[in-house]
Amino acid sequence: MANQPHIIKHEDLKFQVIGQGHYLVDVDSTAPADALIIEANDEDYARLLVRKIRGHFNPDIYLKPVFLWRASAGTDVLLEHNHDGSISALDQIAQLAEVVKRITLRVSHLDQQAVPSYEGQIVKKVLNYLYTRENRALQPYLDTRSAIGYTFPEMSVNFSEKEEGQLLEILEWAEREGLIWPDFLEKVYQCNSCGSGHLHYREVCPHCDSSNSKSEDLVHHFPCAYLGPISDFKNTIDSTLTCPKCSKSLRHIGIDYDKPSVIHHCNNCDQNFQDANIKSKCLSCQNDVDVKFLVPRHINIYKLTRKGRSAATSGLFASSEAIDDVFGTVNMPTFRIIAHYEVERIKDKAELNASLAMVFVDGVLELYNRLGKKAERKLVEELVNMIRDNIRPMDIIAFETSSTFFVLLPGMDAKAAEEVMNRLATQVTEVLKRNLNEGKLKVTPRVRQLDGLSNAEAQINELSKEFSR
């Protein structure tokens, strides 16, 4: 019974209460509720659950109002910025109704058009969340649990703590797209292997990389010109410093002696050196590198631009810019031009036909999220190859994002094109399932026969909208 949803109705709103015993609650099942109330006396539990909710890719879930039921205010940054209020007892639910209505109203403003690119999808989620919470900035906070040392609470929920390095790349992408603008806060260094900011810095011997060294002042005794490490001047009896060359006691720094420098002695390899190497060991992946190889990153407070505020409601997310060109494809502007000529040809001769197909690989964005961006390009190339194997050499392929592909099939009617695409979809789904063990990935094709009634641009957009619906 502990796993049964506990629903409290207030006015026409349904509040689902999730107690601490519901650790393994299936957040997908919470979609029907208007709001969630999480028992949050155990902050770690609440944090986990809030991450699952806000990190979900379904807007019905990640935008849902979430309230905490707890006795006292919490300290977890991520938790505190991802809930919409708290109550100390369930009989205070009435206080939450207004908040739920306000958020629900703002959610209804959103255009929930599918965003194919990975970066776009993450940014869209964040912008939507900020809009619905009437917030206009992404503020970073120091957080030891974050791999980069800083957490952007509203955004970090989309990444596991180890993968937060990707977050900065996406923010930089959004900055380049003009959706947000940065206000410098701090500069941090990330591991060049895994992106973690949890680094252990050490001064190491330049000869053997050992950190087992001791440093000593060099002492120059003016009268006799002896210059050596301070240990040469020390004795085991008292604290006086005596020159090993002339046996005089050192009296007054700056008058009869000075310390012109420092020297290190490596206890491991017995070498002397002055400039120790600074190395950084990543606490996440054990990568041990010279600090010059670390990746410098700016931690900024990001504020929404006018374009960003507009994009939060209307939806505007460009292509996956990391992948510019893949062999066997044309870019989208070229594809549109070719489609335009095809439409013009059909306008001229009604007996000609051509089809436009769109292939969307559903769920692949989460896969990219998990595997990282390096895998993205590889997978796109594989998908293009598979599409190419199923179509004729004359057919044109373009991809708008790493999960959305367009195919122009000149001289082929919609029925034949549909057959080709369905065959392709089945094949690709199977290959992905077999090779990547990804049963959740689903390849969905849509086909439309080009006509001469509207221009090519409009027909491509119409096909895209079909997916959104």
Place this chain on the structure above:
Amino acid sequence: MMGYFEEFFNYLASLTIDQFIRIFWFFLVFELVRFFLLDLGVLIIWKLQHVTRKKRYLLARKMLWAERPLVSIVVPGRNEGEHIFKLANSLKEQTYTNYEFIVVDDGSNDQTRVICNNLKKNGLITLFISNDVRGGKASAANLGLRYSKGKFIIHIDADCSYDRDAVENIIVPFYLDDKLGAVGGDVQVRNYDESLCTTLQAIEYIDTISIGRISQSQLGIYRIISGAFGAFRKEALDRVGGWDIGPGLDGDITVKIRKLGYNIHFEPTAVCQTNVPTTFKALTKQRLRWDKSVVRFRLRKHNDVFFPDKSFRWLNFISFIENITYNIVLNFKWYFYLIDIVWHFASRVLFILPVNYVLYTFYNFFKFVVFSIFRERKSVRDEYFLPFMPLMALYYGYYLRLVRTYAYLQEIFLKRSYEDDWNPAKTSVYAKHMKL
């Protein structure tokens, strides 16, 4: 004019041998005897020993290669970054490779630190130590010595370059003589053709170093291991506590080692090339510094070599007497010679001085040609220098003598060496106070 020359030659022809000796006694007694006849005799003996010496060297070289000891090459310097790269490359070419190259930066305020760190990263420098504060050349050399691990220490200057076998050749003599404490290398002038000033110095270096030190070494009175290229037994350097405050620290340390009973050797086959001052102004400054140190170290700091005590050695005594006589005493005596001539031969001064000049010119020319037979390693053809020989009497007899006189007077009466900015004032004040 023709009348003058006629009178001049008539005067010369009228001189009897006795008169000639009376008038040109300074040249005949001091210059000719000491710097030509004595040196020539020594050089002839040295040349005659060539075959036996060659065998001994062959054996010593075998011993060196059998042991292959680590040699520490120490370069103290300030703002020498631009020279260090060339120097490191010159060392990379050495036939003897078991060496560590230690560079000590004495508070440079240029790019030396960056350059040397880069060279170290690329494996051209073994140890680079940089001091933020200038302490003087002696302290920098001592720091290099402190961290050196070699059995032999070679002290070199950053602006020098070395023959491929220079390091090997300067170490070989240590295997000839167990009591050998230090070996000096031959220092030749690299920029001999840069100006008249450098050409004259090149001739001087050939005379006083390349040839003069063979003679001194053979006589056992060799007393300055040049800072530009000198090798030391580490044990000897440790016993004397390394270098003391300069200027003139190279001569000073040689004397300190001699006083401990070690022998000192000049090795003409170990050749280094250096750049000398290109203007007479810079040369004057350098020589004032060098000449002051003769007074400071010979007459003051190490005057104990004249007194019989447990460390007394006749060779040290003779070396000092020779040095003081020929550098300091005769320098002043030359002025007495001038007075003598003016006083006793006032009407003939206009003939005597030109004759003196001609005598010295022929002497310099003849000596250069004769001694060139004994020079084995020539980086420049002798013919290059011959046109400049008439100027050498002016250079040696007047220019250097005047500079020397000025330096001696400054040092004897004012102790100006302690005010030389070659050393930081914080150390010079102690050197003066402690009579170092």
